[in-house]
Amino acid sequence: MRIRIKFSKHGAVKFIGHLDIMRFFQKAIRRAQIDVAYSGGFSPHQIMSFAAPLGVGLCSNGEYLDIEVNSHQGREDMMSRLNEAMVEGIKIENIVALSDNAGNAMASVAAASYLVEWKLKAEKPQGLKESCHSFFAQKEIFVTKETKKSTMSVDLKPGIYAFEEKEEGIYLLVDASSSGNIKPALLLEAFFAYLNLPFNPNSIQITREDTFTRDKKGSLIPLDQAGENF
Amino acid sequence: MKEYKLALSDEILMQVEKPARYIGNEVNSIVKTGDEKVKIRYAMCFPDVYEIGMSHLGMKILYDMLNRWEDVWCERVFSPWVDLDKIMREKNIPLFGLESQDPIKNFDFLGITIQYEMCYTNILQVLDLAGIPLRAKNRTWDDPIVMGGGPCTYNPEPIADFFDIFYIGEGETRHREILDLYLECKEQGLSREEFLRKAACIPGMYVPMFYQVEYHEDGTIKEFGPIYEELPKKIKKEMVLDVSNTYYPLKPVVPFIKVTQDRVVLEIQRGCIRGCRFCQAGQLYRPVREREVDVLKKYALEMLKNTGYEEISLSSLSSSDYSQLEELINFLIEEGKEKHTNISLPSLRIDAFSLDVMSKVQDVRKSSLTFAPEAGSQRLRNVINKGISEEQIIQGSSLAFQGGWSRVKLYFMLGLPTETEEDIRGIAQLCNKVAATFFDVVPKEERKNGPVQIVASTSFFIPKPFTPFQWAPMNTKEEFIEKAYLTRSAVMEQINQKRIKYNWHEADTSVIEGVLARGDRKLNNVIESLYQKGCIYDSWSEYFKNDLWLETLAEHGLTTEFYNTRQRSFEEILPWDFLDCGVTKEFLMREWKQAVGEVESPNCRQKCLGCGAARYGVGVCKEPKTGGQS
Structure with missing residues (x-):
């Protein structure tokens, strides 16, 4: 049976990178004594798929991973066992069962939403509502993307689905698929440049609010809505 | 947020x-x-980077033990890596404990485990970043009590000025007593010095500020002893008598990041029966004490469950000598099949059993065999008492080649006492014979994994305190390099030279390690001066500044010749003579004479050599002997 786990990540653990979080979950699942399925071969490993990697320094309310289990004692039992095996700052938020034909977490990711907050409330710029609006209203938003081999100019606009002021800061919904992933920091850099303001990444805290996939009709839904309660 | x-x-x-x-x-x-029950804040430090320190078993044992006590909170602290070190200095950020993130300066104790000599400048880094005066004599009750432990404390003199107390021996036995004394002294309003003076009377504790040393004109020690009458002249190592019924960390901390030893570690025994004459650990941890196999099985399962690790390794010296090894390994393999756990094997003597086990847990094509003959000729192996013969190596490799292995690693030392050119050529010849064995026993059509690959590595021999070689001269850097070249050219002369890869260690670090290993108190100033000049992480070759070390030694009127290359006489007072590690000086002298006479000694299971460790009345010393030679 395939299981999708939703978890949140806050506080000091935001400094734990993606690969280490994967290793953390491999061990946590064993500590929780979940009857997880292993691959075959000479060095079997847990069958596990993580959704979109989260950058170091970012918090999240919507991280996902899929695992496969041979047996279980119900959703409540699994939730509480897993939560027992977590550390301060990482919490299991939801568990759903996936149908056999549902895509895996990594392949299904279409978008992610983020909340950008200023660590010191006073530093939040004035008139954000208008500036977000006019920034988002542009036809194209070009940024310079640096890859290992070269730098290139990319238009982010087609991948931005929302960019608006909220009480706490800025809310954004952007492409997070493997082919078109937009890093929120890159977009914010462009936004600050647009406002002619200096951008200090250390003055803000970015939290991924959720990770989305597309349903049959093409609408964005949180990854756990692709599964069912069990 | x-x-x-x-x-x-x-x-x-x-x-x-x-x-x-x-x-x-x-x-x-x-x-x-x-x-509110916590009365003592204890910081346990490994003075190297997190990934190294978190791999160390001793620290895990003590962390677990101290935290089991309600009135103690023990935290961990490691050397900040060079990038953070720089920032902390610039911004005046004090060093902190990982758990509470509180400054170390406010702790009651700072315990530092000292595992290798090249970490000495990192000890000063830790003290300095914590804001603790480097010298013990400049500290007040506002500073933690700085304690040192671990193998290097068997010659603590080069770093004696930086420590309040050295704990000589295994940490499980006397910590409670020290902490209780501390609480008592604080309650009574005694001075820090009064506390230390009382602590110096607890068995195993060495408080260097209460011991004085005088030198002869030639720099050797004239006199060494305590300044107060009640203090012991000789400090005896502490040892756990019953290793099956003591503290063991069943819930060790599981790091987020990959560390060097990233698995469950099961310590199966302490000590070693072998008595290799170059090996310090083999003498320090005598006598061998085995843990009961049923205890170990229980520990293994519990630790795997509590950590979630998928891998377990066995830890000990000479693991093949653990009497219940077969039972333990078979148990772990069987359990592993069900629970998807692997066992990472320690280096085992190559025989039918170990090859069978290896084929079960490793991919034969990818894994390699390891031999540590340490010396190239039988003559020199007799000198060092390495009880392994050429025949055993050839037989072991032959069995392994037939079982499908084709990679062999061989470890040797250069610069051993009495070594000749012939012995060095023997390294190349032995490698060649192993390669030839492959071609003899594996027919062409069965060489599926490609031809045999031999990797020979040499390290440079460094005489260590409390070994039969503690009086022996060490080679100079030039001699070392010459010997490495000789080894290389001897390898090139072999028929199978294309199948042999030869590696050797750098000589510079070995020279300094030699100085520190057998050094005296005069080196405290050198180490502090080096630290002030910016040396840290000397054990990392990219940060080791050889020129600065040599220059600073010279500035203090000291030479590497004095510490390394001269022959010490039996009469000389050695800097570590005031410690009693369990084996007697007379035993070490006898063993030195046997070495020079090229005579092997039997191991502890065969015959008791009267080393002195029998007075503990435990472990192998109580077993009946089998007699005979190894």
């Missing part, structure tokens, strides 16, 4: 390599914030 307490700002953590080194919060780490 959620609140959290970290000693370093987000900005700094985003700037440094691997911020997870500094945030604590790992699974099974112990947090006692706000616990």
Whole structure:
């Protein structure tokens, strides 16, 4: 049976990178004594798929991973066992069962939403509502993307689905698929440049609010809505 | 946004390599914030980077033991890596404990485990970043009590000025007593010095500030002893008598980041029966004490469950000598099949059993065999008492080649006492014979994994305290390099030279390690001066500054010749003579004479050599002997 786990990540653990979080979950699942399925071969490993990697320094309310289990004692039992095996700052938020034909977490990711907050409330710029609006209203938003081999100019606009002021800061919904992933920091850099303001990444805290996939009709839904309660 | 307490700002953590080194919060780490029962804050330090320190078993044992006590909160602290070190200095950020993120300066104790000589400048780094005066004599009750432990404390003299107390021996036995004395002295309003003076009377404790040394004109020791009458002249090592019924960390901390030893570690025994004459550990941890196999099975299962690790390794000297090894390994393999856990094997004597086990847990094509003959000729192997013969190596490799292995690693030392050119050529010849064995026993059509590959490595021999070679001269750098070249050219002369790869260690570090290993108190000034000149992480070749070390030794009127290359006489007072590690000086002298006479000694299971460790009345010393030679 395939299981999708939703978890949140806050506080000091935001400094734990993606690969280490994967290793953390491999061990946590064993500590929780979940009857997880292993691959075959000479060095079997847990069958596990993580959704979109989260950058170091970012918090999240919507991280996902899929695992496969041979047996279980119900959703409540699994939730509480897993939560027992977590550390301060990482919490299991939801568990759903996936149908056999549902895509895996990594392949299904279409978008992610983020909340950008200023660590010191006073530093939040004035008139954000208008500036977000006019920034988002542009036809194209070009940024310079640096890859290992070269730098290139990319238009982010087609991948931005929302960019608006909220009480706490800025809310954004952007492409997070493997082919078109937009890093929120890159977009914010462009936004600050647009406002002619200096951008200090250390003055803000970015939290991924959720990770989305597309349903049959093409609408964005949180990854756990692709599964069912069990 | 959620609140959290970290000693370093987000900005700094985003700037440094691997911020997870500094945030604590790992699974099974112990947090006692706000616990009113806590009376003692203890910081346990490994003075190297997190990934190295978190791989050390002794620290895990003591962390677990101290935290089991309600009135103690023990935290971990490691050397900040060079990037953070720089930032902390610039911004005046004090060194902190990982669990509470509180400054170390406010702790009651700072315990530092000292595992290798090249970490000495890192000890000063830790003290300095913590804001603790480097010299014990300049400290007050505002500073933690700085304690040292671990193998290097069997010659603590080069770093004696930096420590309040050295704990000589195994840490499980006397910590409670020290902590109780500390609480008592604080309650009575005694001075720090009064506390230390009382602590110096607890068995195993060496408080260097109460011991004085006088030198002859030639720099050797004239006199060494305590300044107060009640203090012991000789300090005897502490030892756990019953290793099956003592502390063991069943819930060790599980790091987020990959560390060097990233698995469950099961210590199966302490000590070694072999008595290789170059080996310090083999003498220090006598006598051999085995853990009961049923205890180990229980520990293994529990630790795997509590950590979630998929791999377990066995830890001990000469693991093949553990009497219940077969039962333990078979148990772990069977359990592993069900629970998807692997066993990472220690280096085992190559025989039918170990090859069978290896084929079950490793991919034969990818794994390699390891032999540590240490010397190239039988003559020199007799000198060092390495009880392994050429025949055994050839037989072992032959069995392994037939079983499908084709990679062999061989470890040797250069610069052993009495070594000749012939012995060095023997290294190349032995490698050649192993290669030839492959071609003899594996027919062409069965060489599926390609031809045999032999990797020979040499390290340079460094005489260590409390070994039969403690009086022996060490080679100079030039001699070492010459010997490495000779080894290389001898390898090139072999028929199978294309199948042999030869590696050797750098000589510079070995020379300095030699100085520190057998050094005296005069080196304290040198080490402090080097630290002030910016030396840290000397054990990392990219940060080791050889020129600066040599220059600073000279500035203090000291030479590597005095510490390394001269022959010490039996009469000379050695800097570590005031310690009693369990084996007697007379035994070490006898063994030195046997070495020079090229005579092997039997191991502890065969015959008791009367080394002195029998007075503990435990372990192998109580077993009946089998007689005969190894």
